[in-house]
Amino acid sequence: MDFFQLRITDHNTKARSATLFTANGIIETPVFMPVGTQATVKTLSPDELYEIRSQIILANTYHLYLRPGDGLIRGFGGLHRFMNWKKPILTDSGGFQVFSLKDIRKINAEGVLFQSHLDGSRHMFTPEKVLDIQRNLGSDIMMVLDECPAHTSTTEYLYKSHELTLKWARQARQIFERWEPLYHPQYLFGIVQGGINPDIRSASARLLTELDFPGYAIGGLAVGESKKEMAAMINISTDILPADKPRYLMGVGKPEDILNAIESGVDMFDCVMPTRNARNGTVFTKHGRIVLKGGRFKEDQEPIDASCDCYTCRNFSRGYIRHLYNTGEILGLRLATIHNLRFYLWLTGTAREEIMNGNFKLWKDEMIDKVTHTI
Amino acid sequence: MDFFQLRITDHNTKARSATLFTANGIIETPVFMPVGTQATVKTLSPDELYEIRSQIILANTYHLYLRPGDGLIRGFGGLHRFMNWKKPILTDSGGFQVFSLKDIRKINAEGVLFQSHLDGSRHMFTPEKVLDIQRNLGSDIMMVLDECPAHTSTTEYLYKSHELTLKWARQARQIFERWEPLYHPQYLFGIVQGGINPDIRSASARLLTELDFPGYAIGGLAVGESKKEMAAMINISTDILPADKPRYLMGVGKPEDILNAIESGVDMFDCVMPTRNARNGTVFTKHGRIVLKGGRFKEDQEPIDASCDCYTCRNFSRGYIRHLYNTGEILGLRLATIHNLRFYLWLTGTAREEIMNGNFKLWKDEMIDKVTHTI
Numbered sequence: 001m002d003f004f005q006l007r008i009t010d011h012n013t014k015a016r017s018a019t020l021f022t023a024n025g026i027i028e029t030p031v032f033m034p035v036g037t038q039a040t041v042k043t044l045s046p047d048e049l050y051e052i053r054s055q056i057i058l059a060n061t062y063h064l065y066l067r068p069g070d071g072l073i074r075g076f077g078g079l080h081r082f083m084n085w086k087k088p089i090l091t092d093s094g095g096f097q098v099f100s101l102k103d104i105r106k107i108n109a110e111g112v113l114f115q116s117h118l119d120g121s122r123h124m125f126t127p128e129k130v131l132d133i134q135r136n137l138g139s140d141i142m143m144v145l146d147e148c149p150a151h152t153s154t155t156e157y158l159y160k161s162h163e164l165t166l167k168w169a170r171q172a173r174q175i176f177e178r179w180e181p182l183y184h185p186q187y188l189f190g191i192v193q194g195g196i197n198p199d200i201r202s203a204s205a206r207l208l209t210e211l212d213f214p215g216y217a218i219g220g221l222a223v224g225e226s227k228k229e230m231a232a233m234i235n236i237s238t239d240i241l242p243a244d245k246p247r248y249l250m251g252v253g254k255p256e257d258i259l260n261a262i263e264s265g266v267d268m269f270d271c272v273m274p275t276r277n278a279r280n281g282t283v284f285t286k287h288g289r290i291v292l293k294g295g296r297f298k299e300d301q302e303p304i305d306a307s308c309d310c311y312t313c314r315n316f317s318r319g320y321i322r323h324l325y326n327t328g329e330i331l332g333l334r335l336a337t338i339h340n341l342r343f344y345l346w347l348t349g350t351a352r353e354e355i356m357n358g359n360f361k362l363w364k365d366e367m368i369d370k371v372t373h374t375i
Numbered sequence: 376m377d378f379f380q381l382r383i384t385d386h387n388t389k390a391r392s393a394t395l396f397t398a399n400g401i402i403e404t405p406v407f408m409p410v411g412t413q414a415t416v417k418t419l420s421p422d423e424l425y426e427i428r429s430q431i432i433l434a435n436t437y438h439l440y441l442r443p444g445d446g447l448i449r450g451f452g453g454l455h456r457f458m459n460w461k462k463p464i465l466t467d468s469g470g471f472q473v474f475s476l477k478d479i480r481k482i483n484a485e486g487v488l489f490q491s492h493l494d495g496s497r498h499m500f501t502p503e504k505v506l507d508i509q510r511n512l513g514s515d516i517m518m519v520l521d522e523c524p525a526h527t528s529t530t531e532y533l534y535k536s537h538e539l540t541l542k543w544a545r546q547a548r549q550i551f552e553r554w555e556p557l558y559h560p561q562y563l564f565g566i567v568q569g570g571i572n573p574d575i576r577s578a579s580a581r582l583l584t585e586l587d588f589p590g591y592a593i594g595g596l597a598v599g600e601s602k603k604e605m606a607a608m609i610n611i612s613t614d615i616l617p618a619d620k621p622r623y624l625m626g627v628g629k630p631e632d633i634l635n636a637i638e639s640g641v642d643m644f645d646c647v648m649p650t651r652n653a654r655n656g657t658v659f660t661k662h663g664r665i666v667l668k669g670g671r672f673k674e675d676q677e678p679i680d681a682s683c684d685c686y687t688c689r690n691f692s693r694g695y696i697r698h699l700y701n702t703g704e705i706l707g708l709r710l711a712t713i714h715n716l717r718f719y720l721w722l723t724g725t726a727r728e729e730i731m732n733g734n735f736k737l738w739k740d741e742m743i744d745k746v747t748h749t750i
Contacts, residue, residue, distance in 0.1 A: 038698075040706045043705045082695055311422070317451070331420060333705065
């Protein structure tokens with residue numbers, strides 16, 4: 001069985017739908033991946049994630065390496081068993097978190113030296129080390145170590161950074177060539193970088209394509225650049241990346257960003273927005289955003305979205321959830337998280353259906369109007 | 376249908392099992408009632424409470440009166456609808472919370488004047504007012520307003536307090552005589568007080584019995600007195616209270632306290648201990664308590680209790696739950712809460728079976744040894 005099967009490409013846009021086959025289950029794209037940073041999607045149980053039809057979740061190599069440690073997780077038989085998640089998992093390389101540490105990390109040709117944000121202890125991530133960690137974790141999809149340059153980098157720095165990312169990608173690709181996983185097959189994705197420089201972006205996409213990874217991520221976006229710049233970089237990347245490999249836009253984003261990126265030919269997404277906003281009291285619906293903490297929902301007996309099929313919308317009112325926020329009750333965070341993730345999964349799942357039906361462009365334009373609205 | 380049907384009284388002890396019939400379902404005793412202070416049992420959804428076989432939950436009149444307000448809950452059609460809980464609810468009178476406010480409340484013959492712990496606003500609870508609130512909430516079982524005197528009170532104060540509690544109970548009983556509920560039948564319990572003074576306790580039990588309430592609570596215990604004093608007060612009360620009415624020991628307690636009180640003829644219990652301890656990292660099992668946060672559980676791949684049938688024990692290891700605590704993840708609080716409540720419900724449910732089998736005393740003595748142990 002091939003890892004990736006392209007099902008259909010839209011006639012009017014670059015949108016596509018595909019199926020990924022992994023040892024832990026299939027993934028139908030476009031797909032949104034709930035973020036489970038520390039081996040748990042914040043506030044939810046695996047059963048709740050299955051119920052909202054999550055196909056794959058993401059976990060963070062940096063966090064799990066520090067706590068509880070990838071060695072400990074290996075002792076449990078890998079991350080799937082440790083957290084009792086029976087579907088696919090994608091792990092990042094830890095690079096993004098490490099580069100966010102800014103003042104307590106140092107990059108050299110071999111990798112990146114950093115201090116733990118927890119206890120200040122010193123660690124080194126190299127292309128090989130992050131693959132070793134991801135082997136211990138046993139994710140289905142792994143990421144290469146890359147550098148995510150600041151949005152404000154000079155062209156000179158962007159070019160140097162791209163060269164380094166490429167060098168690391170080559171090393172990772174070679175390790176992957178003779179890869180022996182611990183539990184089941186794992187697939188390695190290269191990461192397109194290059195900031196918002198069109199030339200470096202295309203060079204990055206082209207040279208990575210030559211390395212023939214099982215899949216490709218588009219990294220370094222949604223870090224402060226404009227919507228237009230982001231869109232341009234996504235299109236440059238998807239124009240070059242091979243049609244017969246999955247494409248994953250890292251850390252993006254708002255519902256409208258996801259719809260636009262699907263139109264540009266992206267297959268996979270992850271973002272903390274649905275889970276984080278839920279905990280802050282903002283929920284997403286087909287008719288726009290709702291700041292549910294607001295006093296005006298106090299007596300509101302309607303569900304968050306009457307057309308939504310999630311546990312929250314089938315059983316609870318806005319007024320009750322608002323009361324839970326107002327009194328600091330954890331059930332409020334849970335109910336909003338269930339709903340927001342279900343919305344994101346509905347959005348990508350419906351995008352898939354509309355691509356299949358040949359109606360994507362029309363549906364997407366309507367949907368963009370709605371989701372950018374605040375109720 | 377009678378509200379209360381006594382099924383069996385143990386031959387060797389005063390233990391008994393009974394069935395309560397309410398508009399929202401039946402309750403088989405002995406029963407533990409999970410505490411849902413603010414219209415949610417902390418961290419859990421109604422579905423999770425059904426799954427662990429909760430028969431009835433408790434909610435707090437004081438908290439709900441202040442937030443979101445009993446009028447608002449009435450607008451939702453009562454507390455059951457507001458929180459989407461389809462089984463019985465017991466509400467306290469708010470008295471205990473108000474008396475805990477100490478410095479910001481003042482008692483007189485009419486009731487108790489207090490300031491909200493939230494915003495300092497002034498409120499008055501009278502016997503009638505707390506019944507009005509509980510009518511708006513629409514609980515299945517209501518409590519009369521009582522005074523819970525400090526454990527260190529003088530005999531003189533205890534006597535005066537008992538007279539006041541009795542006066543309020545009479546008023547409440549009269550109101551209940553012409554009671555018209557909003558949604559479905561509601562039953563009112565009187566509350567035996569009297570501190571740890573045997574004479575006042577028995578007077579309280581005797582005089583309340585004359586008022587012929589549908590049920591009786593034993594209040595003012597587990598507030599600092601010794602285990603022996605508590606046991607004596609429970610026995611005095613259950614010796615006097617009528618056999619054909621339910622008996623509810625308020626706010627108690629540890630697993631061993633509950634087993635002892637069942638032996639003394641108590642039917643109903645509530646306590647924050649299983650939920651609060653879960654959030655602090657201590658779990659209860661048939662073999663003793665476990666401080667799950669401890670580093671020694673880091674690599675422990677066993678469930679909390681292999682013989683427990685809860686979602687947590689069927690799916691997760693001590694090591695994983697310990698990791699969730701260690702990283703501040705909410706799922707850890709949830710999993711421990713599910714388990715601890717399931718344990719309390721198992722304990723009271725099994726007590727019922729053993730009473731039915733005529734084996735209660737033997738089982739209870741064995742169980743006390745185990746549950747007082749720390750693993």
